[in-house]
Amino acid sequence: MGKWDGRSDARRQSVRAYLHRWAETTGAQLLVVDPEPDEGALAEAMAGHGVHVTWVGSTLDGLVEFGRTDPHAVLVTPAAPGIPADEFVGLIRRHGTPYVIAGAEDLNDLGAASSAALGSVGSLMLAGASAVVLRPYAAQNLWEVMSHGPRSVSEHARVEVGPIELDATAFTVRVNGERISDLPLKEFELLRALMLSSPGLVSDDDLGDALWGTHDRRPGGNSIAMHVTRLRSRLGDVAVVRRIRGRGYSLSVDGA
Structure with a gap:
């Protein structure tokens, strides 16, 4: 049984490695700007949809990666350090037509801070974000949101x-x-x-x-x-x- 499990694990690792290579070289590109790292789990899940995830912790790094990757979509949280997140959204919207998604905490878990959090997400929407997803990010939800963007991701x-x-x-x-x-x-x-x-x-x-x-x-x-x-x-x-x-x-x- 152990030998069989070893072969199964090797195959799963091979499949995961293939998905990452495929998504990185020919997949749709998703840029995530969020100071709380979770890129490993999300990257692996999104690779199955043909989406390569680039994760950075600040809006300044986000500007660099935006120019480098030309992403299909950008997911940014209001808490990202650097320049204010709404200014970041305004800048990238002026230099292209990315599909911007606002990352938000579940307001039911924020208590008294929910009004401020809602206002922060609202500022991103006013700056040009088109959708909102809740943390922790679920690959299937992100895929469905990206599917409504102006640049097709389904062919990937x-x-x-x-x-x-x-x-x-x-x-x-x-x-x-x-x-x-x-x-x-x-x-x-x-x-x-x-x-x-x-x-x-x-x-x-x-x-x-x-x-x-x-x-x-x-x-x-x-x-x-x-x-x-x-x-x-x-x-x-x-x-x-x-x-x-x-x-x-x-x-x-x-x-x-």
Whole structure:
């Protein structure tokens, strides 16, 4: 039983690592400006939705990361130190069109301080925030709120190429609406990387990043070619995975 649990734990860790790599490189971006760190749990949960979380503790750091990440949404709490949170919201709204979410404590738990807290959240709304979420932040609530923003986030969880639909949230693949047998993790990663660039070419290095991350973690030999061969057999005539010698692979389907 212990040996089986060890394999299960290793697989879960591999899945989590993949989700984080995927969300960081191709996912939607969420900037959280909050002095109370909770980024680990939230980042892991949001990665399952295809959202990469950047968490900073002050509005000054928030300005830096806003320019660096160009986030789909910004979650800011009135208690964030630095420049006042409402000024921060006004500044980022003038330099782009981010979907701003105000982070608030549950007013029922604040007692006499609830009026002041409500006023602080109200100032963020006046400055340009469009929604409010309560702490501690729940990934599903944030995902639903972000889904109403001006920049689509749903495409980061699902990819479609012709009749193939891949859902990285549920780790499922459907062909012509019918779910196929679950792919092993590496083949799932490979298929997603190819679908994201279809019908373009994905280099061997980029595929290595998608499957194993850093160079020192990559196996030797023809590991990519082995996974491609297995993927081809699973897809059958649905898609063509081509090898361009010395460059990489591409996936194409008729009509896509």
